[in-house]
Amino acid sequence: GQNIDQPTEMTATEGAIVQINCTYQTSGFNGLFWYQQHAGEAPTFLSYNVLDGLEEKGRFSSFLSRSKGYSYLLLKELQMKDSASYLCAVRGEAAGNKLTFGGGTRVLVKP
Amino acid sequence: DAGVTQSPTHLIKTRGQQVTLRCSPKSGHDTVSWYQQALGQGPQFIFQYYEEEERQRGNFPDRFSGHQFPNYSSELNVNALLLGDSALYLCASSLGGGLAYEQYFGPGTRLTVT
Numbered sequence: 001g002q003n004i005d006q007p008t009e010m011t012a013t014e015g016a017i018v019q020i021n022c023t024y025q026t027s028g029f030n031g032l033f034w035y036q037q038h039a040g041e042a043p044t045f046l047s048y049n050v051l052d053g054l055e056e057k058g059r060f061s062s063f064l065s066r067s068k069g070y071s072y073l074l075l076k077e078l079q080m081k082d083s084a085s086y087l088c089a090v091r092g093e094a095a096g097n098k099l100t101f102g103g104g105t106r107v108l109v110k111p
Numbered sequence: 112d113a114g115v116t117q118s119p120t121h122l123i124k125t126r127g128q129q130v131t132l133r134c135s136p137k138s139g140h141d142t143v144s145w146y147q148q149a150l151g152q153g154p155q156f157i158f159q160y161y162e163e164e165e166r167q168r169g170n171f172p173d174r175f176s177g178h179q180f181p182n183y184s185s186e187l188n189v190n191a192l193l194l195g196d197s198a199l200y201l202c203a204s205s206l207g208g209g210l211a212y213e214q215y216f217g218p219g220t221r222l223t224v225t
Contacts, residue, residue, distance in 0.1 A: 042201060042217055042219055043216045044216070045213055045215070048213070050212075087154070091212070098159060098169065099144075099154075099156060099214070100156065101146075101153030102153050103151075103153045104153045
């Protein structure tokens with residue numbers, strides 16, 4: 001079966017850094033994704049990791065350790081507009097785009 | 112370049128009714144996946160269509176069915192609606208039947224079953 005765990009909610013201050021952890025147990029692994037979803041909107045793609053290590057993209061970075069079944073999303077220099085839900089998702093099969101999502105982490109950025 | 116579009120935006124149905132939701136993929140994409148997202152939860156995979164066939168399916172009953180047309184657009188049909196079917200239904204498009212890693216999500220259809 002597939003199991004993706006991430007914290008339900010986090011609060012941080014504008015300008016600070018927040019790290020959202022995600023642990024997973026899946027049958028097979030073919031990539032881990034992070035999506036951002038503002039309330040009432042569609043998820044938007046943030047990052048993709050398939051090999052171990054850190055992927056940096058502007059203020060956002062994502063890390064993967066396949067042996068530990070662990071990933072994190074790092075948000076730097078937080079802005080008010082970063083208040084959203086962040087979804088961790090794993091593609092567990094070699095083919096196809098079926099993504100298994102965690103429940104999402106709601107991040108609230110305070111002034 | 113049009114992104115993924117879905118219709119309708121909102122829908123209210125009564126228990127036992129049937130509903131059809133529509134999705135047009137991003138230009139150039141040929142694969143459509145459907146997800147159900149209950150309030151406060153992550154999306155749950157329903158099924159994926161590629162080359163007009165259902166290629167993968169999640170843990171959803173047969174009441175959920177779909178179709179893909181030659182122009183790659185897709186429909187999601189839900190029969191005998193239950194209160195628990197109330198959710199945001201998301202369509203995601205990609206290229207190559209799952210070979211590409213990036214999926215683009217549409218804005219979703221909010222279904223309310225009363």
